Amino acid sequence: MATMLTVSFVSAQDEYKGAEYCGMCHPAEYEGWSETAHANAAGMTDEGTFWVANPDRNMGDLDAWKASCAECHTLNWDPDALTFAFSETEPEKGLNIQCENCHGAYVPHSADNPAMDLDYTTETCVECHSGRQVEDHLNSRHSQSWEDLEPLPYAGDSCLHCMTTQGAIGGEGSVSIEDEGLVSLSCVACHNMHTEDTPHQLRAETADDLCAKCHIGSHHPQAEDDVYPAGPHAKADVECVECHGLGEHFAHGSVGEWFNHTFWIYDTYWPYNDTRPMTCSKCHELDWATEQLEVIEVTTETMAHAAEEIIEAAYSVIENAGLTETKAAELTLAVDTASDTVHYWIADGSGGLHNPEATFSAISAAAHDANEAAVEALEVSNSDLEGDVGTLEAAATTLETAKTALESEVATLESSVSDLEAEIEELSNQGIPGFPVSSMALGLLMSAAVVFYISKPKQII
Secondary structure, eight states: OOOOOOOOOOOTTSOOOOHHHHHTTOHHHHHHHTTSTGGGSEEEOTTSOEEESSTTSEEESHHHHHHHTHHHHBSSOBTTTTBOTTTTTOGGGGBSOOHHHHHOSOOOOOSSOOOSOOOOSSHHHHTTSOTHHHHHHHTSSGGGHHHHHTTSTTOOGGGHHHHSHHHHHHOTTSSOTTOSSOOOSOHHHHBOTTOOSSGGGBSSSSHHHHHHTTSOSTTSOTTSTTSGGGSHHHHTTOOHHHHHSOOEEEETTEEEEOOOTTOOSSSOBTTTOOOSOGGGGGTSOHHHHHHHHHHHHHHHHHHHHHHHHHHHHHHHHHHHTTOOHHHHHHHHHHHHHHHHHHHHHHHTOSTTTTOHHHHHHHHHHHHHHHHHHHHHHHHHHHHHHHHHHHHHHHHHHHHHHHHHHHHHHHHHHHHHHHHHHHHHHHHHHHTOTTOOHHHHHHHHHHHHHHHHHHHSOOOOO
8 A cells, every 4th residue: 555655757868748648648637638728727818828827828939938927827847947848849739737747748558557756746836836825834733744743642544544645545445654756745635736627726525524534533523414414604604714724915005815825724824924814804893803802712711720620629539439430330431421522523623613603511510410429439339338337337236235234144143152152151041061161162163163254255247
């Protein structure tokens, strides 16, 4: 699967064939490309003059053309020789941005020998699309997507259809993290050079559809049904790029609109020197919008922080409550779900703006659920303690009963001993013949032993 994808650097000796030649084997790509702006970027009149962008913009003869627009609107421009492909023989054949502008000069190839270069970087694009568009892209998170992902411990193949250009074009499962030459999201990740069937040659029917290819899932849920699509701006039919693509720049002495490829809603004035959400002023009064945005962001941040503290405390309570393994797992799962919910809405990245009501409600509910789990853990723990106290009290009652019975038994024995001593003393006083003194002494000794035994503290098991 691994394929090294490189930029093509061609020399004057490379043989260029032109787009029509490529179209013989790649008819679908050729037909799609022929409808694009690249295929109609320049032309030649019957009088031998050249135009750029549309026939009304006539740039003059071949020498004038070379001095003006040929650098970007021809195939294989050579700035030193001031020539382009077929310029000295069939100049019209060398006009426009053709297959070989991006894929390099023709090399015999096949499905088993893909010798033609596939350059997925921005290098080819920036040769002509310079200035603001390049600067915008380089200031965007898109331009560093692979570099940001690659060192992360959880980076895997499932990330690559959104974090690399090759994956964005090929789709999920088309590339592996072990592949060489992976490239961050570049121009061609979003724009298809081979078709004009979609607006701005996007790789989706609409801009929103394109954004939704990647901005979904728990780690970036912006396009999930309960986030932006259910929010107030989407209900007003505001598309992603109407806020994230809006920008203005100063050029030629005036301010004009420009599509903002940073996709930030801040710093949309070239050269990015304003920290207010300028894009909001398209529909709202700017001061009011700025104030509202700040309130929403601060509220979201405050609620999320409070929820995270409750969740952390809930984990601690459950861990230390002395619960059964089953009950602890049940309550921990409830707190895990609450934690995932808070993460989900923070990961939206809009500070709650995409859907304020849902954000506040979800974070509040998550905090409540985590707190309820902690309360239940304490209640179960207290119930267990109350059961232990009841058991101890019952044991104490049993011991008290045993003690009373033993004391009664001791009293009975003591009475018997007293009666025996009295009888012995009476017999002794009567001086009965034949009753030896030694027998009397033995009787007294036995009595003393009995008293000692019943008086000795007993260990109750």
